[in-house]
Amino acid sequence: MTLRTQLAYLSAAITLVFGLIALVSPLLVAGLLGLQVVSPRGVSELRSSYGALTLAMGVLMLWAIPMRPQKGRLLRTLAILLAAAALGRLASIAVDVVVSLTNLLFLLLQVFVAGTIFWASNEKQPSRAEQRARREAAEARDEAASARVQALEAERRSHGARSAVGGGQRETDRS
Numbered sequence: 001m002t003l004r005t006q007l008a009y010l011s012a013a014i015t016l017v018f019g020l021i022a023l024v025s026p027l028l029v030a031g032l033l034g035l036q037v038v039s040p041r042g043v044s045e046l047r048s049s050y051g052a053l054t055l056a057m058g059v060l061m062l063w064a065i066p067m068r069p070q071k072g073r074l075l076r077t078l079a080i081l082l083a084a085a086a087l088g089r090l091a092s093i094a095v096d097v098v099v100s101l102t103n104l105l106f107l108l109l110q111v112f113v114a115g116t117i118f119w120a121s122n123e124k125q126p127s128r129a130e131q132r133a134r135r136e137a138a139e140a141r142d143e144a145a146s147a148r149v150q151a152l153e154a155e156r157r158s159h160g161a162r163s164a165v166g167g168g169q170r171e172t173d174r175s
Contacts, residue, residue, distance in 0.1 A: 004119055004120050004123050005065065005120060005123065007120065008116055008117055008119075009062070009065060010116070011112065011113040011116040011120075012061035012065060014058075014109065014113055015054060015057055015058035015113060016055060016058030016059065017058075018050075018058075019050070019051055019052070019054030019056070019057070019058050020051075020055055021051075022047065022050035022051035022054060022055075023047055023051030023052055023055055024051075026050070027043065027046075029046055029050055029051075030042075030046055033102075033106075034100075034102070057081070057082075060078060061075065061117060064078075065120060068121065068123055069124045072121040073121075075117050075120060075121035076118060076121045078117055079114045079117040079118035080114075082113055082117065083110075083111075083114040083118070085110055085114075086114055089103065089107045089110065090107060093107065
């Protein structure tokens, strides 16, 4: 699995976890985001927009990542939506002067997730021939390593046998 794919799965996991937390514990997410919930409708909004919607985006990412390049367009669409949210946050930081450590961390997280998903959307899965060539190369490396180990063991046995013969000869010479 390539680094690009690993980062894409990490981004999908981050999205899933955030969505799941917002769905299960919307008041915790409200606190993290600096929101005040003044009515039960606010809790419903958090569960819906931050919970279910974000969770669905994470599920779509997990579904689409292994099906690239066919699902690359879907991943790019998700990345654009996440980038739009990051741009909205950046605009708020600039216009509303809402500079806080939490806001900056969420901005970095959104940029990371959007960037890695976009980057992953462009990766093509190796063809069957490429997969076979990689598998054969790995098998050849394993065989070569095994041959080196066998050669070292044979050399060690040979050296031990020479030492035993040489030691016996010295005893004969002393007599």
